[in-house]
Amino acid sequence: MPSSPYQAQLELAKSAARKAGEIVRSYSSGAGGRSNNSAAVCVKSGVDLVTEADTRVEKVVTEMIRSAFPDDVIVGEEDQAECPKGEQDDPFPAKGSIWCVDPIDGTTNFVHNYPFVAVSIGYIHDSISRVGVVYNPFTDCLYEAAEGSGVGTLLNGEPVRVDSVATSVKDCLLVNNIGHYRHEDFVDESTERVNKWLKSGLRGYRASGSAAQNLAHVASGQVSCYYEHGYGGPWDVCAGMVLVKEAGGVVWDAREVGVDLQMRFGKGSVCAGGQKVVEDVLRVAGKPAFTFSKS
Numbered sequence: 001m002p003s004s005p006y007q008a009q010l011e012l013a014k015s016a017a018r019k020a021g022e023i024v025r026s027y028s029s030g031a032g033g034r035s036n037n038s039a040a041v042c043v044k045s046g047v048d049l050v051t052e053a054d055t056r057v058e059k060v061v062t063e064m065i066r067s068a069f070p071d072d073v074i075v076g077e078e079d080q081a082e083c084p085k086g087e088q089d090d091p092f093p094a095k096g097s098i099w100c101v102d103p104i105d106g107t108t109n110f111v112h113n114y115p116f117v118a119v120s121i122g123y124i125h126d127s128i129s130r131v132g133v134v135y136n137p138f139t140d141c142l143y144e145a146a147e148g149s150g151v152g153t154l155l156n157g158e159p160v161r162v163d164s165v166a167t168s169v170k171d172c173l174l175v176n177n178i179g180h181y182r183h184e185d186f187v188d189e190s191t192e193r194v195n196k197w198l199k200s201g202l203r204g205y206r207a208s209g210s211a212a213q214n215l216a217h218v219a220s221g222q223v224s225c226y227y228e229h230g231y232g233g234p235w236d237v238c239a240g241m242v243l244v245k246e247a248g249g250v251v252w253d254a255r256e257v258g259v260d261l262q263m264r265f266g267k268g269s270v271c272a273g274g275q276k277v278v279e280d281v282l283r284v285a286g287k288p289a290f291t292f293s294k295s
Helices: 007-026 052-068 107-111 184-199 211-220 233-248 273-284
Strands: 041-045 048-051 073-076 098-105 118-125 130-138 141-146 153-155 158-160 174-178 205-206 227-232 250-252 268-273
Touching: 007 118, 007 130, 007 141, 007 158, 041 268, 048 107, 048 141, 048 273, 052 098, 052 118, 052 141, 073 233, 098 130, 098 211, 118 211, 118 233, 118 273, 130 211, 130 233, 141 174, 141 233, 153 211, 153 233, 158 211, 174 184, 174 211, 184 205, 184 273, 205 227, 211 233, 211 268, 227 273, 233 250, 250 273
Parallel strands: 073 098, 174 205, 174 227
Antiparallel strands: 041 048, 098 118, 118 130, 130 141, 141 153, 153 158, 227 268, 250 268
16 A cells, blocks of 8 residues: 555544544533533633643643654644744745644534534645645544545545536535624624635535634535635644645635645645636635734
């Protein structure tokens, strides 16, 4: 079986994701809403939440990475004390090995026991995302990909591809997160964008609340396209973008048609799927005008 030059990183990411998934599941007592979730919840800002499970999972994953690759840099969503700092839109370091960890992407979903929850672990080498693992502990779906593996993207060990049938909004199942930002201009622009898609004949609109899960669903062809202006940070997309690319899709900056998404600090913009449907989704949406502050 072909092997990626990043096979060691892939195997570590898969092991860490499954270990993280065990912890995530331990907080849920089964069916039902948030009364069945035992994790203590805090508000980071506005409607953005963090739980004790987020920090616990990130610590476990970080320790596993440090044990195997002690010289690598780790960027995690919940604890960046030892991470490189960056202002909004600042680029990542151009050289070396960096891990991007989102311990629970979809924390609000997790709090409400809504099963669109994912552990996301991505690996970057010399400024390019090379390995991606996204694991949903509630559906037990593990998506994996590594550059140069020769097998593309796998879902629970089986090869998957992006939706090759959808070529326009009219045959597109689109997933679009609006996220936690509640600035009036941002909300108005976001809802007007949805209006544009619907009025142009969009087949279906979904909002899952997890960027990593969205990208995994694009990679497996379960949705046609994912668009978001204002995803939370690089940890949201680092792993998933590898999944989509290795499954035959494109991952573009939603602000620039035809420009590959680059890893940067702060909130970002993404559109991912088969190239033709991505082009049409962006054509209808138009270029986003809202910009995120550096402060």
